[in-house]
Amino acid sequence: MSDVAIVGIGMHEFGRHDGISGMDQGVTAVRRALADCGQQWSDMEFAVGGSMDGGAADTMVSRIGLTGLPFTNVVNGCATGGTALAQAVNTIQSGAGDLGIAIGFDKHEKGAFRIKGPRGKDWYGGSGLALTTQFFGMKINRYMHQYGITQPTLAKVGAKAFRNGALNPMAWRRKPLSEEEVAESLMLSYPLTQYMFCSPGEGGVAMILCRADKAKQYTDRPIYLKAAAVRTRKFGSFEVLAPSIAIEHDPGPTSAASKAAFEMAGIGPEDVDVAQLQDTEAGAEVMHMAENGFCEHGEQEQMLANGETEINGRLPVNTDGGCLANGEPIGASGLRQVYENVLQLRGDAGERQVPNDPKVAYTHVYGAPGISGVTILSR
Amino acid sequence: MTTIVAVADGIFEIRDGKPVLLGTRCTNCGNHMFPRQTGCPRCLFNEQEDVELATAGTLWTWTVQAFPPKAPPYLGPVGDDFTPYGVGYVELPDQLRVEGRLTVADPEQLKIGMPMELVLEPLSLDEDGNQIVTYAFAPVDNGDQS
Ligand SMILES: [Zn+2]
Numbered sequence: 460m461s462d463v464a465i466v467g468i469g470m471h472e473f474g475r476h477d478g479i480s481g482m483d484q485g486v487t488a489v490r491r492a493l494a495d496c497g498q499q500w501s502d503m504e505f506a507v508g509g510s511m512d513g514g515a516a517d518t519m520v521s522r523i524g525l526t527g528l529p530f531t532n533v534v535n536g537c538a539t540g541g542t543a544l545a546q547a548v549n550t551i552q553s554g555a556g557d558l559g560i561a562i563g564f565d566k567h568e569k570g571a572f573r574i575k576g577p578r579g580k581d582w583y584g585g586s587g588l589a590l591t592t593q594f595f596g597m598k599i600n601r602y603m604h605q606y607g608i609t610q611p612t613l614a615k616v617g618a619k620a621f622r623n624g625a626l627n628p629m630a631w632r633r634k635p636l637s638e639e640e641v642a643e644s645l646m647l648s649y650p651l652t653q654y655m656f657c658s659p660g661e662g663g664v665a666m667i668l669c670r671a672d673k674a675k676q677y678t679d680r681p682i683y684l685k686a687a688a689v690r691t692r693k694f695g696s697f698e699v700l701a702p703s704i705a706i707e708h709d710p711g712p713t714s715a716a717s718k719a720a721f722e723m724a725g726i727g728p729e730d731v732d733v734a735q736l737q738d739t740e741a742g743a744e745v746m747h748m749a750e751n752g753f754c755e756h757g758e759q760e761q762m763l764a765n766g767e768t769e770i771n772g773r774l775p776v777n778t779d780g781g782c783l784a785n786g787e788p789i790g791a792s793g794l795r796q797v798y799e800n801v802l803q804l805r806g807d808a809g810e811r812q813v814p815n816d817p818k819v820a821y822t823h824v825y826g827a828p829g830i831s832g833v834t835i836l837s838r
Numbered sequence: 839m840t841t842i843v844a845v846a847d848g849i850f851e852i853r854d855g856k857p858v859l860l861g862t863r864c865t866n867c868g869n870h871m872f873p874r875q876t877g878c879p880r881c882l883f884n885e886q887e888d889v890e891l892a893t894a895g896t897l898w899t900w901t902v903q904a905f906p907p908k909a910p911p912y913l914g915p916v917g918d919d920f921t922p923y924g925v926g927y928v929e930l931p932d933q934l935r936v937e938g939r940l941t942v943a944d945p946e947q948l949k950i951g952m953p954m955e956l957v958l959e960p961l962s963l964d965e966d967g968n969q970i971v972t973y974a975f976a977p978v979d980n981g982d983q984s
Contacts, residue, residue, distance in 0.1 A: 581845075581846065581910075581911050582844075582845045582846035582849050582972065583911075584907075584910070584911025584912060585845045585846070585910075585911055585912065585913040585961065585970075585972070586845055586913070586914075586938075586939060586959075586961065586972035586973075587903060587907050587912050587913075587914050587923065587925075587939060587961075588925060588937060588938070588939070589907070589911060589912075590903065590907055593901050593903060593925045596901030596902075596925075597899040597900060597901045597925065597926065597927065598899070600899050600900060600901055600950075601898065601899035601950065604899075604950045645904075646902075646904050647904055647905055648901045648902065648903065648904065649900075649901050649902040649904070649945050650901075650945075651901075694879050694880045701937065702872060702873060702936070702937050703871065703872040703873075703934050703935060703936045703937060704927065704934065704935045704937075705869065705880070705934055705935070706929060706932075706933075706934060706935060707880070
């Protein structure tokens with residue numbers, strides 16, 4: 460699959476922006492993506508967009524142009540951005556359009572997400588179980604017990620995120636924090652502290668895609684999509700907000716999406732030069748390194764100690780600061796990862812540029828109720 | 839005397855002051871589900887029977903809820919009255935792993951693999967003054983064990 464290219468990217472700064480709606484941030488991202496490849500909104504043959512709390516994406520046409528284009532709204536939890544991208548790819552591959560745009564934006568209220576109990580019953584939330592933070596604490600606690608990952612390793616992940624975020628002008632949190640500051644911050648959901656968790660935030664990302672054979676018309680530095688795969692949970696997978704889980708074990712949607720994407724791209728984890736992995740919290744990054752095939756379970760302890768996932772390391776992970784430093788505007792988060800990878804492959808990532816001319820870049824999003832999206836990009 | 843009421847119908851029954859979880863068992867493959875549901879996600883068969891789940895098991899994983907959840911939906915005490923509580927999955931042998939509150943919130947006292955049993959946990963009083971309760975898991979008192 461190398462028949463689709465990304466030719467333009469645009470982003471609205473992540474963070475907290477009082478007085479700027481989620482939709483405003485999406486519109487800014489669209490205008491910046493159009494400018495990036497010298498196109499007009501009227502050149503777009505189709506659009507796919509999504510947002511969880513920012514309103515219906517398609518209504519933005521009243522501000523950027525009533526051109527009559529087909530505009531599809533997608534809502535797919537934390538994988539909304541990744542799904543928008545996958546749909547845009549499908550649209551081009553099906554021949555329904557040669558040039559289009561994928562858009563994700565959001566703006567959430569402060570604090571942990573307010574979640575209603577499963578199946579509409581309030582016993583779950585009423586009992587104090589409807590918090591995604593609990594799942595993350597429990598998953599990494601079990602993982603640490605099984606594979607010998609320690610708390611200092613979680614603090615290393617947090618410190619790396621804020622160090623990288625400090626180098627990223629679009630990031631929300633740009634102040635480096637030491638491992639001690641991360642480890643000693645407020646314990647929210649054992650073993651995870653405040654600075655090991657990302658917060659719901661705001662932001663917008665848009666990207667313009669086209670048929671690969673037409674890419675040079677729009678840019679002299681096209682980035683090719685080698686794979687885009689989305690998978691949901693199977694029986695036996697341990698997922699967020701589950702009142703019960705089976706004793707039977709399935710490795711989960713991340714492993715499935717990763718395998719599918721590598722197969723589609725015809726390459727393996729050893730070929731990847733830079734990776735953006737879902738880091739809702741520090742433990743998630745650790746577990747997702749293995750679930751995406753970049754190491755065996757338990758090897759992360761030594762990899763982090765060796766600095767292998769630093770910008771200058773063997774496999775740089777979350778070079779833009781990840782969710783930890785950027786926050787998580789649900790609709791935009793998956794596209795932020797792709798945006799960062801496009802910058803890295805173009806060599807435009809500035810102070811946080813991965814050295815030695817990276818050629819293959821990988822993104823992974825994960826979210827409720829057990830969905831993962833993976834993309835693989837190459838120059 | 840305060841009347842005890844379950845946080846919702848159909849999740850557990852209260853018997854001798856203890857909760858009994860209401861589950862479903864697939865008549866085709868034996869898969870257990872909680873709460874009750876129709877349709878088996880394991881074998882895709884659509885005939886299930888109601889069962890009561892085991893009342894004890896072992897702690898599979900856990901965390902501690904250290905900050906007050908948003909209320910609503912949370913029915914327990916918040917603000918200054920909030921106290922941290924444990925949350926975990928308890929593996930009921932040969933059935934499934936059930937998520938629930940833990941009566942212990944001290945990380946020093948929680949170990950993966952420890953035996954746990956079901957108890958009632960008070961949340962708050964409803965508008966009629968009834969005590970709303972949910973189910974929780976407590977460490978099995980094994981002081982008599984040799
Ligand atoms: Zn079955």
